[in-house]
Amino acid sequence: MAVRIRLARKGRKKKPFYHIVVADARAPRDGKYIDRLGSYNPLTVPATIEIDREKAFEWLQKGAQPSDTARAILKFKGVYYKRHLMRGVAKGALTAEQAETMHQEWIAAKESKIEARREQTRLERENFWKQVSGEIKPKAAKKVDEATQAAFAAAEGETAEAPAAEGDAPVAEAPVAEAPVAEAPVAEAEAPVAEVPAEEKPASSEEE
Numbered sequence: 102m103a104v105r106i107r108l109a110r111k112g113r114k115k116k117p118f119y120h121i122v123v124a125d126a127r128a129p130r131d132g133k134y135i136d137r138l139g140s141y142n143p144l145t146v147p148a149t150i151e152i153d154r155e156k157a158f159e160w161l162q163k164g165a166q167p168s169d170t171a172r173a174i175l176k177f178k179g180v181y182y183k184r185h186l187m188r189g190v191a192k193g194a195l196t197a198e199q200a201e202t203m204h205q206e207w208i209a210a211k212e213s214k215i216e217a218r219r220e221q222t223r224l225e226r227e228n229f230w231k232q233v234s235g236e237i238k239p240k241a242a243k244k245v246d247e248a249t250q251a252a253f254a255a256a257e258g259e260t261a262e263a264p265a266a267e268g269d270a271p272v273a274e275a276p277v278a279e280a281p282v283a284e285a286p287v288a289e290a291e292a293p294v295a296e297v298p299a300e301e302k303p304a305s306s307e308e309e
Contacts, residue, residue: 103125103126103127103166104123104124104125104126104135104160104163104164104165104166105123105124105125105126105165105166105167105168106121106122106123106138106157106160106161106165106166106167106168106171106175107121107122107124107130107167107168107170107171108120108121108122108130108141108168108170108171109122109124109130109131109134110130110131111131116144117143117144118140118141118142118143118144119140119141119142119143120134120137120139120140120141121137121138121139121140121141121152121157121171121174122134122135122136122137122138123135123136123137123138123160123165126166136156136160138152138153138156138157138160139151139152139153139157140152141174146218146219146222147215147218147219147222150174150177150178152174152175152178152180154178154179154180154183157175157178157180158180158183158184161175161180161181161184162184177211178211179204179207179208179211182204182207183200183204186200186203186204187200
């Protein structure tokens, strides 16, 4: 029988929470299960996860295969880290006491981070409701940083140079317009000079 560690959905519409269960792979998602390991609520910040680490570790050692989400939860709660340490103990790289100490230190550091995030969320929520009720004023808008000011200055410089470039264009075009007028008389003056020798050559041939 293939055994899976997976989530079973509970709660009402748009307000779900999940049970972390060990069940037969052929059983329905929300059907019967063999053992319950904990619960998972993704709607809180941070997500609320309660799990029996020892029981989850035992089921992993027995060969239970977790789903993708269940595997992420087990890694987050340190179950896979304990499995890694136990492999070191089996190979003789660590003692059982050292592995247990390292595991407890890892859990303490992880829980402290989660508690700090939870406290930050609580303070943000309190400040939000205080702003809504008018107890405190919203924070003033942040000052524009130097990079943004430099970008605005560069944009203003480009707009200031644009009229100058447009004003120079007609001045550059004026000599170009006058050039054909100066060349026209030269072309007309040369035309008769080229025709005079052409008329004299036939006359000289007839006289001979």
